[in-house]
Each structure stands twice: as structure tokens, then as C-alpha cells.
């Protein structure tokens with residue numbers, strides 16, 4: 001294979017490989033899948049493009065897909081989450097890569113195009129940029145791409161709207177919607193890594209402060225739960241009355257953002273929606289308030305509007321921008337409003353991503369084995385794959401669970417009142 005790469009510095013490879021080596025023993029489910037892939041080679045002779053946040057755990061997923069016989073190329077799903085040393089290590093291990101930290105918009109798009117020049121058979125996407133780029137700019141590839149898997153809530157929503165409009169041209173598995181994904185990655189992964197990102201970036205105390213979390217979906221629940229554990233007073237902002245009631249019964253305060261804006265020390269948006277914190281909120285915030293986003297795109301905190309109403313801005317600390325309003329109040333935005341846990345941290349813990357990436361690997365295998373029978377639509381991860389990942393995870397932890405007896409199975413499967 002003629003290995004192609006566009007990266008910052010290949011000499012960083014040994015540091016990157018050290019990071020990958022740290023996660024491998026902590027991703028036991030993925031390790032057992034790698035062992036299966038090495039024997040069965042489900043992707044033999046096929047090309048795979050992987051578009052994810054490029055750090056150690058995703059790098060290991062790329063290596064596992066390669067172990068399954070694929071020719072793999074990686075590209076970034078976010079310009080600020082790429083770790084240049086990890087990407088160098090991937091190239092060193094025979095994986096094509098087009099990505100570097102802090103790529104400009106033009107560089108980011110050109111990297112996607114370079115990855116697509118490999119003419120992939122299968123893809124893994126995170127947020128939908130790769131799928132959308134293929135459909136809008138590379139129609140000649142629509143025949144070649146046989147399908148793929150999508151990582152996150154926002155990407156799955158985009159896929160559903162493409163399918164609804166009849167434009168999606170190949171099958172995609174919604175990995176995000178598997179129980180082994182959102183119950184653990186979105187909730188506990190985001191919960192922990194968002195606070196890790198905030199704390200390592202600001203080096204400030206959380207206990208006794210007020211944290212405002214916008215969005216009480218799977219990610220928001222995790223962020224709120226960890227904020228509570230850290231000793232914060234937690235306020236939830238929602239647009240969905242059912243989620244708002246859930247937040248209330250989980251023990252949190254609920255109010256609209258315009259009210260919460262007056263109280264918050266930390267603001268975390270995690271809605272997948274745009275312009276959740278705007279000018280009307282900035283102007284009533286306390287001086288010193290810190291805002292960040294954990295939703296997929298950097299559109300939740302309206303940073304453009306904050307710039308407009310500020311008299312000055314400066315870098316207060318790495319990954320912290322200070323905005324001064326005309327009244328002298330200072331407001332802070334972490335990582336320019338990009339995913340704080342990835343742009344200002346290392347992302348989710350390896351043990352959590354073990355389950356997500358096991359789902360990715362098995363979903364891609366499912367596509368590779370079945371694409372001839374599949375239609376161009378969004379597929380759910382099948383229950384056997386979800387349960388296999390859960391069982392492998394328990395086994396990797398040395399745990400086992402009870403089994404239904406025949407009598408119990410018959411009882412649960414019968415409708416009559418006589419057992």
C-alpha cells in the first residue's frame with residue numbers, strides 16, 4: 001500500500017504510541033474483538049475511512065479495524081481535538097492520516113477530501129461531516145461506499161434527516177443509539193470528561209459554586225450528576241417538559257436560561273442545538289462566569305455575539321478567552337466553545353470508550369458482512385451486538401450475572417395467569 005499522510009510531525013510518533021499503549025490494556029472488549037478480527041479478517045482487501053476525534057482511544061480503534069484486514073485512513077472530526085503525536089503514531093503503524101491540531105476551516109475540508117481520495121468501501125463518522133461531504137462534494141463515491149457507522153447524537157439526527165429527504169445513498173448504523181453507547185459514553189463518559197476538561201483548564205474549585213447545565217439528555221444527565229458529586233449547586237435548563245420534570249425529581253433546580261444566567265459560575269451547554277446562550281444571557285451574568293460547550297458543534301454558546309458586545313478580549317490562560325463587557329464585567333469561554341472535554345482534555349475515559357468502540361467495530365463488521373442486503377437508510381445496532389458488548393465488558397471485569405431458568409423464561413413469555 002502506498003501510505004498517504006498529511007500530518008504535522010512524524011517524529012512525534014513514539015510519544016503518540018506511548019499514549020496508545022496506555023489505553024490498550026484498558027480496552028479489553030476491543031482487545032477480544034481484535035483477536036476475532038485477526039482470525040476472521042472481515043475487512044480483507046477493503047478500504048475504511050475513519051473520521052473521529054483523533055486521540056489515543058480512536059487511534060486504537062483504527063488499529064483494530066486494520067487488524068481486521070482493512071486499509072485504513074483517519075481524518076479529524078474536529079479541528080481542535082486532534083493530537084499530533086497520536087496521528088504520527090498511526091502513520092508509523094501503517095495507517096494513512098490527514099489531520100493536524102488547530103486546522104483552519106480550509107485545511108479541515110481539504111483533509112476530508114484527501115481521505116476520500118482513497119475511495120473507501122466503508123466509513124466511520126462522528127457528527128456527520130464525512131457522510132455529508134461525500135454526498136455533497138464527491139457523488140462519484142456514492143457507488144463505492146457500501147456503508148458505515150455513526151458515533152454521536154448530532155450525526156444520527158443528520159442521518160435521519162438525510163434519510164427522510166431521500167438523499168442518503170448508503171446504509172449507516174446509528175451506534176449512538178445503542179444502549180451500550182448512550183447509557184455509558186454519553187452519560188458517564190461525558191459527565192466525567194467534561195468536568196476533567198473544565199477543572200484542568202481553569203484550576204478552580206467546583207464545590208459551593210453554581211453549575212448551569214443546558215440540556216438534560218444523556219450527556220446532560222452525566223454532567224449534572226458529576227457536578228452534584230463535586231459539590232456544586234446544579235441548575236438545569238431544558239425545552240422539553242418531560243426532561244425538566246426528570247431533572248427536578250433527580251434533585252436539580254429547573255429554570256429558563258435567562259433566569260439561570262444570573263446565578264451560574266459555570267455554564268455547560270450540551271443540547272446539540274444552536275444559540276443556547278446568547279446576548280440576553282451574557283448581559284445578566286455575574287462577572288467571572290465561565291462558559292463552555294460539550295455538544296458536538298461549537299454553535300451552542302453564541303461566541304460571535306459575545307465578541308460583538310465586548311470591548312476587548314484576550315487569552316487569559318491556555319484555552320480560556322476573557323471577554324470584557326462595556327460595564328467592566330469579565331466573562332470567560334473555554335476552548336472557543338468547542339467540545340470542552342476533547343478540545344481542552346483527553347476525551348472520555350478509556351474504559352468507557354472500550355464499549356463504544358467495540359460497538360463501532362462490530363457495527364462496521366455487520367455492514368461489511370451484510371451490505372448487499374441492506375438499504376440506504378439508518379439502521380439500529382442489533383440487540384445481539386449490544387448484549388455481546390455488555391457481556392464482554394462484564395467478563396473483562398471478572399463479573400458474571402444470573403441466567404433465566406427455563407421456568408422463568410416460560411413465565412415471562414406467557415400471557416395466561418396460570419404459571
Ligand SMILES: NC(=O)c1ccc[n+]([C@@H]2O[C@H](COP(=O)([O-])OP(=O)(O)OC[C@H]3O[C@@H](n4cnc5c(N)ncnc54)[C@H](O)[C@@H]3O)[C@@H](O)[C@H]2O)c1
Pocket residue numbers: 152153154155182185186190214215216217218219220237238239240243270271272273276294295296297339340341348
Ligand atoms: N462531549 C462529548 O464527548 C459528547 C459525547 C456524546 C454526545 N455529544 C453531543 O452532545 C449533544 C447532546 O447529546 P445527548 O446524547 O445528550 O442528546 P439528547 O438528545 O439525549 O439530549 C439533548 C437535550 O437537549 C435538550 N435541548 C435541546 N435544545 C435545547 C435548548 N435550546 N435549551 C435547553 N435544552 C435543549 C433536548 O430537549 C434534550 O433533552 C449532541 O450534540 C451530541 O452529539 C457529545
